[in-house]
Amino acid sequence: MPLSHLKKAGDAVFVDSYVTKAHEIVVPWDGKEVAPFSLIGAPLSKTSISHSGASFSPTVIRKMLSSYSTYAIEDDIDLKDVMVTDFGDILMHVTDLDESRNRIRNTIEELLSQHSNTIPIVLGGDHGISFPSISGFKKNKGKVGVIQFDAHHDLRNTVDGGRSNGTPFRSLIEQGIIDGENLIQIGIRNFSNSKPYSEYGHDHGVTIYTMRDVRQQGIEKIIEKSVNSLCEKVDAIYISVDMDVLDQAFAPGCPAIGPGGMDSMTLLDAISLLANEDKVQGMDIVEIDPTIDFRDMTSRIAAHIILTFLTNKQKAIV
Amino acid sequence: MPLSHLKKAGDAVFVDSYVTKAHEIVVPWDGKEVAPFSLIGAPLSKTSISHSGASFSPTVIRKMLSSYSTYAIEDDIDLKDVMVTDFGDILMHVTDLDESRNRIRNTIEELLSQHSNTIPIVLGGDHGISFPSISGFKKNKGKVGVIQFDAHHDLRNTVDGGRSNGTPFRSLIEQGIIDGENLIQIGIRNFSNSKPYSEYGHDHGVTIYTMRDVRQQGIEKIIEKSVNSLCEKVDAIYISVDMDVLDQAFAPGCPAIGPGGMDSMTLLDAISLLANEDKVQGMDIVEIDPTIDFRDMTSRIAAHIILTFLTNKQKAIV
Amino acid sequence: MPLSHLKKAGDAVFVDSYVTKAHEIVVPWDGKEVAPFSLIGAPLSKTSISHSGASFSPTVIRKMLSSYSTYAIEDDIDLKDVMVTDFGDILMHVTDLDESRNRIRNTIEELLSQHSNTIPIVLGGDHGISFPSISGFKKNKGKVGVIQFDAHHDLRNTVDGGRSNGTPFRSLIEQGIIDGENLIQIGIRNFSNSKPYSEYGHDHGVTIYTMRDVRQQGIEKIIEKSVNSLCEKVDAIYISVDMDVLDQAFAPGCPAIGPGGMDSMTLLDAISLLANEDKVQGMDIVEIDPTIDFRDMTSRIAAHIILTFLTNKQKAIV
Amino acid sequence: MPLSHLKKAGDAVFVDSYVTKAHEIVVPWDGKEVAPFSLIGAPLSKTSISHSGASFSPTVIRKMLSSYSTYAIEDDIDLKDVMVTDFGDILMHVTDLDESRNRIRNTIEELLSQHSNTIPIVLGGDHGISFPSISGFKKNKGKVGVIQFDAHHDLRNTVDGGRSNGTPFRSLIEQGIIDGENLIQIGIRNFSNSKPYSEYGHDHGVTIYTMRDVRQQGIEKIIEKSVNSLCEKVDAIYISVDMDVLDQAFAPGCPAIGPGGMDSMTLLDAISLLANEDKVQGMDIVEIDPTIDFRDMTSRIAAHIILTFLTNKQKAIV
Amino acid sequence: MPLSHLKKAGDAVFVDSYVTKAHEIVVPWDGKEVAPFSLIGAPLSKTSISHSGASFSPTVIRKMLSSYSTYAIEDDIDLKDVMVTDFGDILMHVTDLDESRNRIRNTIEELLSQHSNTIPIVLGGDHGISFPSISGFKKNKGKVGVIQFDAHHDLRNTVDGGRSNGTPFRSLIEQGIIDGENLIQIGIRNFSNSKPYSEYGHDHGVTIYTMRDVRQQGIEKIIEKSVNSLCEKVDAIYISVDMDVLDQAFAPGCPAIGPGGMDSMTLLDAISLLANEDKVQGMDIVEIDPTIDFRDMTSRIAAHIILTFLTNKQKAIV
Amino acid sequence: MPLSHLKKAGDAVFVDSYVTKAHEIVVPWDGKEVAPFSLIGAPLSKTSISHSGASFSPTVIRKMLSSYSTYAIEDDIDLKDVMVTDFGDILMHVTDLDESRNRIRNTIEELLSQHSNTIPIVLGGDHGISFPSISGFKKNKGKVGVIQFDAHHDLRNTVDGGRSNGTPFRSLIEQGIIDGENLIQIGIRNFSNSKPYSEYGHDHGVTIYTMRDVRQQGIEKIIEKSVNSLCEKVDAIYISVDMDVLDQAFAPGCPAIGPGGMDSMTLLDAISLLANEDKVQGMDIVEIDPTIDFRDMTSRIAAHIILTFLTNKQKAIV
Numbered sequence A, B, C, D, E, F: 001m002p003l004s005h006l007k008k009a010g011d012a013v014f015v016d017s018y019v020t021k022a023h024e025i026v027v028p029w030d031g032k033e034v035a036p037f038s039l040i041g042a043p044l045s046k047t048s049i050s051h052s053g054a055s056f057s058p059t060v061i062r063k064m065l066s067s068y069s070t071y072a073i074e075d076d077i078d079l080k081d082v083m084v085t086d087f088g089d090i091l092m093h094v095t096d097l098d099e100s101r102n103r104i105r106n107t108i109e110e111l112l113s114q115h116s117n118t119i120p121i122v123l124g125g126d127h128g129i130s131f132p133s134i135s136g137f138k139k140n141k142g143k144v145g146v147i148q149f150d151a152h153h154d155l156r157n158t159v160d161g162g163r164s165n166g167t168p169f170r171s172l173i174e175q176g177i178i179d180g181e182n183l184i185q186i187g188i189r190n191f192s193n194s195k196p197y198s199e200y201g202h203d204h205g206v207t208i209y210t211m212r213d214v215r216q217q218g219i220e221k222i223i224e225k226s227v228n229s230l231c232e233k234v235d236a237i238y239i240s241v242d243m244d245v246l247d248q249a250f251a252p253g254c255p256a257i258g259p260g261g262m263d264s265m266t267l268l269d270a271i272s273l274l275a276n277e278d279k280v281q282g283m284d285i286v287e288i289d290p291t292i293d294f295r296d297m298t299s300r301i302a303a304h305i306i307l308t309f310l311t312n313k314q315k316a317i318v
C-alpha cells in the first residue's frame, strides 16, 4: 500500500474515528441531489458604507465548522446524518455592484425554484446581500416575513449612496417585496440609528425591539411574540442575522461594533426558538469581517448559529 | 461649480442626509460662546506607574464619536441640538510633570470661572489627571463630592513615587480639596488593592463598594444610595470614570486589566442614573490606552458614556 | 552606599512600600522548606492535537501574579503571609513525549511523597499533563476524585493518536487511577464533543454538567452537589481547570475557543466554593496558549484562580 | 491670558521652535491662491481586484508628513518656504465606481485648467485612479508621457472585470490619452505579470524595464534614458508610483507584495532624478493599504517621495 | 444555464482570461500520471527545539502560489505548460514523532521508486524533515550531495534531545546516507552556531560558506564552486533551503531569525544557478512558521523559489 | 535523586551540552568581581518627545542574547570565556525625571570610579540617557570623544521641552562635558532634522556624516577617519548607538523610523571596526521600543552589536 500516508493538500489533519466534525456534513453540490439545508456564499462587501472585508466571511465560517462537532449534547442530537448541500460561492463582479447583486438574487431564486424544499443559509458578505437574497427567496415563497437581528435599522435612503449595506430593508419595502408590517427588528441600539429612519420604520409598520426591550422582556418572550405575529400573516419567514447585534465583547469582528449589545448565548437561544417554527425557511448571516476579527471569534459564533439552527430544525422533526 | 467633489482632507466620507453623527454636535470653541457641556482633553500619561499611552485617548474618543449617531432610540431623545463645546486639548510639557498637572488644574479652574454653567467632561490621560481636574473644579463649585468608578482605590502614598495615577484621591483628601466622607468608590476589586490603602479609605470615611457589592445589591441601588448620601452634603458632584472598573473582556484597552469587573451595560446604567441628578456637574474618563486596545473598544464605550450622559441630562431637562 | 539604585536585571520596577504583590508570596524552593501550597510548571504542549503554545503558560501565569496584589478586599483577607513554594518547571524532553509525561508523573509523585502536606498547583501545558499529574497525585492520596472544568470530555481513545490532550481522563479511568464515578465534568458544551465519548462517560459513571446545566441550576448548586457526592467516596479531590470552559469572550487565549461558555466570575465562584472543602488537595490549570491570547487575559484569570483558591483555603482556616 | 495651554483638538503636541515639520508647508486650499505644488487625495480602492484599503492612504500619508521635517541636509535645502496647496480629498461615491472615477478625472482637469502652473501630486487609492487622473492631466498638458514604477504592467483587458486597478494603462492607451510609445514601465517583476500583457505592451511600443534591468543597468542610467526619450516626444511627463515596485521587505503595506523588488533608496534616487526634469509636471502615489501595513512604513516612504520630489524641484530652481 | 455564477467554495475569485496563476499548474495527483516536478508537504514541526508552527507552511506556500503568475518576464519563459504533481501532505502522527519521520522517509522513497523521473519539492515542516526526506531520496538516487542554505550547521548531537530540527545533517552523516564531503553549507552565520559543531563539520569534510564568504566572494562564485565540486563526486544533488538563511528583514517568519543574513534576491539567484544543473534532482524548503510571519512574506519567497527553480529547469531544457 | 527534572522557573529549556548561549556569559554582579565588560540597564523613556516604551528594552535585549551563541565563526572566536558583569537596571523614579537622570549619571560615575577597567555597555531607554551616561563616563575618563550613530542630531534646545531624547548632545556640549569637535555623527538623514540644528552642529565643530556620505564613502572609510581624528584628541571614545540610524526595514522597532537608513550589516561592520580601537571604552544602545517592534528584530540587532563588539575587542587582545 504505497504512499499510504499522503492526504490531499490540506487534508492531512488528525482524524478521531469516533468524532464527526461539523464540516463533514456540509457536502459540495454534485449538481443533482440537494439536501434539506443549503449553504450559499454571497461574498459581496464592496457595497459597504465603510471599508469591509466581509467578502472573506463565507470561507472562514466554513473553516470554523471544522473546529466543531455535530453533536448537541444538551439535546442529545447528533447531526451527523443531517446533510447540508454546499452550493459554494456566488462569483461577484470586480467593479459592477449592480451585477453582483443581480447574481445573488438570481442564484437564490433559481436555486429555490429548482429545489423548493431546501432551506438556504446564505453567508454574506455585508447586509447589502439581504436585499437580493430575500428578493430571490420571495419569488418562491409567497408572502415573506423577516426577523432581523441588528443594532441598526438598515432603512437608509438609496439616493445618497446607492444601494448599500445600510439600505436593504428600505429597498425590500419600497420594491414591495416585503411589507413593513412583516419586518421585525430585534436588538436595535442607542446611538446607532437616526431618528428619521426610526420614524420611517414606525411609519411603515416595522416592529422594533431595542436592546432595552431585549433586556427587560427577555429574548424568549420577544421571539414568541414575533413568531406568533408573523405566522398569521406570512407564508415563510426569513431570518437575517447581522452579527453586530452582538456586543463588541462577543463579536469583535463586525465593522460596526459597539457596547450595549446582545451576548452570544441570547442570540443562540433566539435561533433555537426560531428554528422550531416550520415557517422559518431561510436565513442569512452577515457583517462579519474576518480581516479585523480576533481569532475568528465572530465566525465561530456564526458556525454555532448554523449548527444550533440545524439541531433545532432536527429536534422539531424528531 | 468647479472642484465640487473636493472635501477638506479627512472629510471626504459618506454623508447620509438623514443622519446626525455624534461628533457633529461637538464644536470647537470659537473663543466666545460656550455650550452647556464642554469637552477638554488632558493627554497626560507620563505620570502612570506602568507604561501608558493614555495620552492618545482624547483623540481616539473624539474619533469614536463619529462612529455613532445622536439618537437615543430607547428614550426617543435626539441629541442633535444639544451642543458641546470642544475646548481641545491641554498642551502637556515634555518632561516637567508638575507643570503639566498645573496646566490641567489652571485650565479647568479658569474655564469654569469664566463659564460657570458648562459641565466639563475631561478626557484623560491617566487617573493622575483627576487630582488637578477636581482641584480646578472645586475652586468654582463649593463643596465637592466624587463618585469614582474604579477597580482601585488610588489612595497610594506620594512619597514612594510622587504624584502618579495611583495617588489622585489621596492627594485630594490630603490637600483638603474633598473630604473622604464625600468620596464614593464603586467597583473596587479583589487582588487589585492593598489592605493599608483600604484601611486608609475606611479611616477617612470613604465609601467603598466592591464588585461583590455591585453584584449583590445591583448598580441602581448603589447609585441611589450614593446620590442621596452626597446630595445632602455637597454642592456639586464630579464623576470620575476609570475604565478599568470594567472587566477585561469589555474594556481590553486599560493598562490595568483583569477579570471580575463590571460589564459595560452596568456602567452605562450607572451613568444614566447619575446624569439625572442636577448636582452632577463634572466628569472625567481616564485610563484608556488606545495603543493596546482592540479595535478601540474601550474608547467606544467612552463615547457611549458621553452620549448616555448627555441623553439623560437632556431627559432631565425635558 | 554606592550603586544604590541598581536592581537585579528585571527588578527595577516601582515598589510601593504599602503594597504586597502576589508574586512576592511565591518563593522559589530552597531545597528544604515547603509551604502549604506549591507551584509546579508542566510546560508540555507537543501532545496537543492542534498546534499549541501552552508550554509558555507557566511563565506567563507567574508573571501575571506580579500584576495583582495579595489582598482580597471582599473577604478582608490578605495573603501576604500565605507562602507558596515555587518548585519551578519540569524540564520536558524535546522529542520524547512519553518521557516528558513520565517526568511529570514522577515529579508530582516524589514531591508529594516527600512533602505530603503541600497542595500542588500544577500549571500546564495542555490537558495532556493531567494524566501524569493526577497519576502522581493518586500515589500519595488514596482514592481520588476529580472535578474537571472543561468544554470537552477529553475521553478520546488513545489508538488514533496516542496519549494527547484529548485523552487524559480516558487514560486515568482505563489505568484504574480514578473511577469514572469519581469524575465530575462541568461546563461541557454543544458541538464540542462527540456522542460516542459522551456515551463512554455515561457508561463509566462520569457525572456530566453541560453549560445549560450551569445556566439553569447555577454554579453554587452544582458545586455543592459535586462536593457532597465526592466527599463520601474519595480521600482527596483534584480540580482540573481547562480554561476553555470559559466563553471565548472571557478566555480568548485557549486553543479550542468558542461561544456559549462560562463567564470568568462564575468560574472564580466555583473555585471559591471548592477551596472551602478540605479534601480539595490539588489543582491544575491547563490549555492557555499565551502566543495567541490577547494581553494575557487568560493567564490573568489563571492568576485570579490561584489567588481565589488561596484566599478561600485561608478563609477556611481562619 | 486665560486657557493659554488649550490647543485645538489634536494640536496639543510638542513644538520645537527651531523645527519646521513637513506637514506645516501643506496648507489647505483657501479657495484662492494655489501654490506651485498641490496635494489631492483620490481615496478610491473599491476598484481593486483584491481587497484593498488603499482609500485610507491619503489621510495616512498626510499624517506621516508630520513625522518628518522640511530640511534636506544632504543638499542643504530647506523646504520651509516651499508651499503646497492641499486640495483635500475627492469624495467617492459609495456604490457607483464609474461616478467615482469621473469625479477624479473632472477634479484634476478642472484644477489644472484653473491653476495651470501647479504640479499635482495625487494620492491614491489604488492604481485605478491613474486612468482618470492622467486623463484629467492630459486635457491641460498636450502630449503626455508616463513613467510608471510598478511590479505589474496594469495592461489587463477591461472585459473580464471592468476598469480596475489592473487596467489603467490599457485604458489610457485605448482611449488615446497616451501613446504606448510614451509609456515607460520600471521595475516589472517575474511571476507578477502574464505573457499576453507583456506582449500587449511590446506591441504598443511600451518601454519595459524589469527588475533585472534595474539591477544590471542601475537606476540612474534607466532614468536618464527614460527622460531623454520622453522629452523629445511629449509636452509633459507624469510619474505614476505604484509602491509595490518596492520589495516586500521595504514596502510591506501594498496589497500585492513579493520578493525581488526595488529597495526604497533606489526609488528615492529615481524620484530625485526625475524631479530635476522640467517636463515632469505631475505624479501619483498609489497602492498603499494602511490597514495591512506595519507601522505605516509604506506611507512613510510616500512622504519621503513627496519631500524628495519637492527638494529636487526646488534644487532645480535654485 | 441556471446557478451559473456559483463556484465551488473558495473558487469564486476573479479570473482574468489572459493570466495563468502559478497554482494552476500544480495539479493534485490523480493516482496515475506524475509530472516532472512534484510537490509533497511534510507538515512536521513538533520536532523543533523551539516552539514552531512550521507544520502550517505547506498549506500557506501553496496558497501563495495563487498570488503569482507563471510568467518569468526576465527570461521570457511561461511555465503555464510545466506541470507539477501535487501529492498533497503526509499525515503526521499526533504524538509519535519517530513514526512521523518514518512516514516522510517512506513516502519519498516510495514516490521516487515508483516515479523516478520526477523532481520532488518537499515543503516542511521544520528542518528535521530533511533527514527522512534525504534518506528516502538517497534510496533511489545513488550517491547524494546536499547543498544546504542555512544560518545554522544543524549538526547537533542526538543524545541531548533526540532527532530534532537541529540534527538532520548529523544524522545523515552518521547514518551513512551522505558523506560529510558531499555536504555544502551556505550562509552560516556568526552567533548562530557553536564551535564544537563547526569543528564537527570541518572534521567530517563539510564545506562551510559563511555569510562573510557570501558577501566577499559573491553567490555566483560559491554556487559555481559548489556545483563543480559535487558533480564530480555524486549522482544527484539535493538542495535544502532553510529560510532562516535570509536576513530577518527579508524572512521575518522563521523561528530563528536574526540580522546579518542573505537578502532574498541573492537566494533566488542561487536557486536559478542550481536549477541549471542536471544533477540537482530534489529540494526542500523548511523552517517557515506562518503563525509568526508578517503577511506571509516568507512563504511568498518560498513560492518564488519554486517558480524560479521551475523556470531555470525549463530554461535548461529549452 | 528526587525531583531531578525540576528547573528554576523559566529555566526549563533545552540545553545542548555543546552549545554556549550568549546570555550564559552575562553574569549578575555578585557585589565583588567585575569583568572587562559590564551591562547596565537605563530604562528611562518618559523623557521621550513622542510616546516610547524604550524602558522595556534592557530586558528584551538581555532575553535576545539567549537566542544566540557565543561563537563568531567568521573569526573563529568563541566568547564563552569572555565574561560580562550584569549590573542589572537602574531604578527610575516614577515621576521625577531629573532624579532618574541623576541616578543614571551617578551610577555610571560610581561604577567606573570603583571598576575603572570595565567597559560599560549601557542599554537605554531613549537617547536622553546618553547625557547622564556620558557625563558619568567622562568623570572617570579624561577627555571624551563620542561617535554617535543616529538619523538625528539630537542637538535640540532645552528650553522648549526640557532635557529630552532630542537634546543629549546639546546638553553635553553646553555643559562642557564634550567638545563639539569631539562629536562625530554618522547616518544623519534627510527630513529628519532641522537646518538650525545642523547649523548648531557645524558651528560647534561637530563632524556630520549623512547617509549619502555613508553610501558614497563607505562605512570603513568613515570609521577610519573618525577613529583617527578622535584618537589624536581624546582619552576615551564612547559609542552611542541610536538604532534609528538603521532603515525602517531593518529596525522596525524604533519610535522614529523612516526609509533611507543604514542596513544592519553596515552598522555591525562599523561596530567591528570601532571595537578594534583601544580608546573605545564605552557604548550605549538606545531608542528600541519593544512594544512596537516586530518579533524583537531591533533588539536582536542590539544583541548582535554587543556580541560583535565583544568579539572584536577579544580579537584585538588575541
Ligand SMILES: [Ca+2]
Residues within 6 Å of the ligand: A127, A150, A152, A153, A154, A165, A242, A287
Ligand atoms: Ca445591518
Ligand SMILES: [Ca+2]
Residues within 6 Å of the ligand: A150, A151, A152, A242, A244, A245, A256, A287
Ligand atoms: Ca448592523
Ligand SMILES: [Ca+2]
Residues within 6 Å of the ligand: B127, B150, B152, B153, B154, B165, B242, B287
Ligand atoms: Ca484609578
Ligand SMILES: [Ca+2]
Residues within 6 Å of the ligand: B150, B151, B152, B242, B244, B245, B256, B287
Ligand atoms: Ca484603576
Ligand SMILES: [Ca+2]
Residues within 6 Å of the ligand: C127, C150, C152, C153, C154, C165, C242, C287
Ligand atoms: Ca480539556
Ligand SMILES: [Ca+2]
Residues within 6 Å of the ligand: C150, C151, C152, C242, C244, C245, C256, C287
Ligand atoms: Ca477543553
Ligand SMILES: [Ca+2]
Residues within 6 Å of the ligand: D127, D150, D152, D153, D154, D165, D242, D287
Ligand atoms: Ca499598478
Ligand SMILES: [Ca+2]
Residues within 6 Å of the ligand: D150, D151, D152, D242, D244, D245, D256, D287
Ligand atoms: Ca503593482
Ligand SMILES: [Ca+2]
Residues within 6 Å of the ligand: E127, E150, E152, E153, E154, E165, E242, E287
Ligand atoms: Ca536548519
Ligand SMILES: [Ca+2]
Residues within 6 Å of the ligand: E150, E151, E152, E242, E244, E245, E256, E287
Ligand atoms: Ca537554520
Ligand SMILES: [Ca+2]
Residues within 6 Å of the ligand: F127, F150, F152, F154, F165, F242, F287
Ligand atoms: Ca537620537
Ligand SMILES: [Ca+2]
Residues within 6 Å of the ligand: F150, F151, F152, F242, F244, F245, F256, F287
Ligand atoms: Ca534618532
